[in-house]
Amino acid sequence: MKKKILILAAVMLISLLAACAKPTAQPQPVNNEKNEKNNEEAIDVLVVGGGGAGMVAGITAAENGSKVIIVEKMPMLGGNTIISATGITASDTDLHKQAGIPFTVEDHIKKTMETGKNLPDEKLVRILAESSNDAYQWLVSLGLKYKLDEKEPWWIIPVEGHYGRQLFDAYNKKVEELGDKIEIRLDTKATELIVEGDKVVGAKVVGKDGKEIIIKANAVVxxxxxxxxxxxxxxxxxxxxxxxxxxxxxxxxxxxGFKMAVAVGAGTRDMEHHQMRPLATPGYWIRETVINEEGLGGILVNASAVRFTNETLKPLELVPEILKQQDRIAYVVFDSEVAATKNGTSAIKNGKMIEAATIEELAEKLGLDAAKLRETVDKYNEGTDEFGRSTMGKVTVGPFYGVKVAPSSHYTMAGITINENAQVTNEAGEPIPGLYAAGEVVGGLYGAGRIAGNNTLDDIVFGKIAGKNASAK
Known part of the structure; x- marks a missing residue:
């Protein structure tokens, strides 16, 4: 009997040791008891946000040996990157060499600084430009195909297809290749960064089930x-x-995310600067030439069907003028001569403009007072302007076109401060240990103006820098 008891005890001991030694593919909690009590997990790198910058940062961190969790509060990945229909800005690429059309790193820096009214952080801008060819080559290595826009040689655009959709197809494929090194959690919202001492060590997140989870991490992006x-x-x-x-x-x-970073001491810059589009329609902005091109321009009217401003004001000056109107909206109205221009054609197609044979019919379709719009158009066509417009057009040749527009934010050039290592810095310019950032949450790259295409470039450049440095043990 004593022998049987000893054998049973030995079997139990071996089973216990085997269970303790069993490997697991899941991130291990810091403490099992604490995990049961507080629902706490541990990971190498936590990335907050599943847009372009977050995906690049997460992929890079995983490629550098880290276990990564990306939390995204929306039910799908993509952020604003996935709706980007344009391309990427890059300099000194093989496309420039093949076309014999130079756009150098120095050209890139100069154009970025001038567009931003010399407000951007030139050190960050130089990193952006000098890394742009590597970013382009990385996209090519993922199987994407591009061509040069020879009229605007800073633009590198897809050979065909939708740019943002192609990016995310490639990123999702890369995530699949990385297997259990990277986990994506959708419908999971970060609510607060966790700080111990002076170091960011994770975040509180809330899942789709409404339960709060604490994710501890060596670094947060x-x-x-x-x-x-x-x-x-x-x-x-x-x-x-x-x-x-x-x-x-x-x-x-x-x-x-901006508020969470500021709450732990992140610095901010360029906070008054936002890229606004005065003539926005859902998912598209109408180019201002349709209302200000000399000899051709259409007009802006408000909900009372009357003009209220000089349509040739700069776009950022038009924004507050429209926001003063009823419902903070206006209506673009132009004729078939404007419709025949490049931007007019694009506005009709992409801005879903309404067509009508007469001004009165157009007014009715837009829900405006027909007699008042007729009076407004006739007065404009007489060539005098109470708002000081010096370049007058006419709205005389049918068919006529109109659409409601609403001033909208297009890109946030303001944001939290980072250094060349993508570390978030405080107001004194000192890095906050454990905290990195990339993408549109960051300020300092654009100042008062942005070159289109630099934003998807900075997602890649600083996403890679953030992911690599966050992975460093």
Whole structure:
């Protein structure tokens, strides 16, 4: 009997040791008892945000040997990157050499600084430009195919297809290749960064089930996007844009990531600067030439069917003028001569403009007073302007076109500060240990103006820098 007891004890001991030694593919909690009590997990790198910058940062961190979790509050990945239909800005690529059309790193830096009114951080801009060819080559290595826009040689655009969709097809494929090194959690919202001492060590997140989870991490990368869907935050920093619409943004970028970073001491810069589009329609912005081109321009009217401003004002000056009107909207109206121009044709196709044989019919279709719009157009066609417009056109040749427009945020150039290592810095310029950032949540790359295409470039350049440095043990 004693022998049987000893044998049984030995078997139990061996089983216990085997269970303790059993490997697992899941991130291990810091403490099992604490995990049961507080639902706590541990990971190498936590990335907050599943847009372009977040995906690049997560992929890079995983490629550098880290276990990664990407949390995305929306039910799908993509952020504003996935709706980008344009391309990437890059310099000194093989496409430039093959076309014999130079666009050098120095050209890139100069154009970025001048567009931003010399407000951007030139050190960051230089990193952006000098890394642009590597970023382009990386996209090519993922199987994407590009061509040069020879009229605007900073533009590198897809040979065919939708740019943002192609990016995410490639990123998702890369995530699959990385297997259990990277985990993506959708419908999972970060609510607060966790700080121990002076170091960011993770975040509190809430899943789809409403339960709060604490994810501890060696490093956190903030990639939560800008303020496109947070008009109150835009208005807080620039009252001229208070009440702006959000029809050019996806639902995700509402500023929580920015607020979380500021709450732990992150510095900010260029907070009054936002790229606004005065003539925005859902998912598209109508180029201002349709209302200001000399000899051709159409007009802007408000809900009362009357003109209210000089349509040739600069775009950022038009924004507050429209926001003063009823419902903070206006209507673009032009004739078939404007429709025949490149931007007119694009506005009709992409801005879903309404066509009518007469001004009166157009007014009715737009829900405006027909007699008042007729009076407004006739007065404009007489060639005198109470608003000081010096370049007058005419709205005389049918068919006529019109659409409702709403000033909307297009890109957040303001944001938290980072250094050359993508570390988030405080107001004194000192890095906050454990916290990195990339993408539209970052300020300092654009100042007062942005070259289109630099934004998807900075997702890659600083996403890679953030992911690599966050992985460093």
């Amino acid at each position: 903030m990639a939560t996007g800008g303020f496109g869907n947070a008009p109150e935050l835009i208005g807080e920093y620039n009252p001229k844009y208070a009440g702006a619409h959000n029809i050019m943004s996806t639902a995700g970028p509402t500023g929580e």
